[in-house]
Amino acid sequence: MRAWQVRSPGPLESGPLELVEKETPTPGEGEVLVRVLTCGVCRTDLHVTEGDLPAHRQRVTPGHEIVGQVVGAGPGTTRFTTGERVGIPWLRRTCGVCRHCRTGRENLCRRSLYTGWDADGGYAEYTTVPEGFAYRLPARFDDATAAPLLCAGIIGYRALRRANVPPGGRLGLYGFGGSAHLTAQVALAQGLEVHVLTRGEQARRFALGLGCASAGDARDMPPVALDSAIIFAPAGDIVPYALAAIGPGGTVACAGIHLSEIPALDYQAALFHEKTLTSVESNTRRDGEEFLLLADRLGLHPTTHEYPFEEADRALQYLARGDIEGAGVLRIAEAV
CATH class of the missing domain: 3.90.180.10 (Medium-chain alcohol dehydrogenases, catalytic domain)
Known part of the structure; x- marks a missing residue:
């Protein structure tokens, strides 16, 4: 063969x-x-x-x-x-x-x-x-x-569960490829407000076409405070941005099997107020x-x-x- x-x-x-x-x-x-x-x-x-x-x-x-x-x-x-x-x-x-x-x-x-x-x-x-x-x-x-x-679908589904989004909550998706575009559809069907943060202009237009509330660059702040976020991009330097974007009690889930190095985190600024940083295996x-x-x-x-x-x-x-x-x-x- x-x-x-x-x-x-x-x-x-x-x-x-x-x-x-x-x-x-x-x-x-x-x-x-x-x-x-x-x-x-x-x-x-x-x-x-x-x-x-x-x-x-x-x-x-x-x-x-x-x-x-x-x-x-x-x-x-x-x-x-x-x-x-x-x-x-x-x-x-x-x-x-x-x-x-x-x-x-x-x-x-x-x-x-x-x-x-x-x-x-x-x-x-x-x-x-x-x-x-x-x-x-x-x-x-x-x-x-x-x-x-x-894989894209199943892993996105598990990541969505790990992100612990409250009913009707605001979800941020960092990166918008195969997994994220399926996760967005599930989240929207569940009544969540989805905000996409990704480097590609074409991917941002695609996200808006699917019904996402906003689409900006991965290192921008979303227009509203998020309840949860999922990082699909394999870039560890995005983690501090995602933690800053979620409100008190929020969760950031890293969905990939590989992530580049995460910068040092300031406890008070990044994790205090009962924020959670978790992974998906x-x-x-x-x-x-x-x-x-x-x-x-x-x-x-x-x-x-x-x-x-x-x-x-x-x-x-x-x-x-x-x-x-x-x-x-x-x-x-x-x-x-």
Whole structure:
């Protein structure tokens, strides 16, 4: 099969990705083999490719927002039938027995594994997944629009919950890419007032078109005091701005797996008045199931930009520019 792999992590300008021929994977016990139809292009793929995250697998194939068809199965599989459409997310496996797994916090499992980081992902014609970690997808979403739901959507949903926004409250979104544009739709549907702060003019226009109350630069103060904020941009220097923008008792949630260094914080100015600074680590399968049901019920509209499979590197370059509308998606194959 054809697959992209990270030849050597580094800046996109150095050409870290290469398109190669690999052996089609064989599903192990409890796994299914999936023919990849589409794969979303997520910022975490960029972190894996450029080396912001430490390499967990040499020459890994990135991609963890995967939509495909089951075409094979390993021993002991019972959940899916051949030809069924499934979604493969970032979270690939957890131990199931640690105190975090046993208390509904499997996203904190220290032995967790991840698609496109610990195991080859969806920038390929075929991949495998443990059947218990794959999702059935709402029929409402076609193969391209379903892809960003599987990480951008799910992580945004968990970040929104972690942000602890009061009913009818004011929410700030720092950065406005694939995850934020879906989170904004959920927040607006819940009656929240959404303010976007991002560097890109095109992204700001996009946010206003979705119904957000304001859109300014990431280092501007919003026009009103916020109750909560979510930082999607991987820029730690935004944290003090977000903390300054929220009122007493507010929460700032950092949604990314990678964040550059946070400047020193003055306790009185940044954190006093019971402000909370928190993070988001992956998601649980319950988060995923809840979000997909919610996305279906609300009729979310993921905005996607489709790229041919052969242009994965160009799709990552588009993402890296930052001033984007929605999410990039690789088209690998058509459903049969």
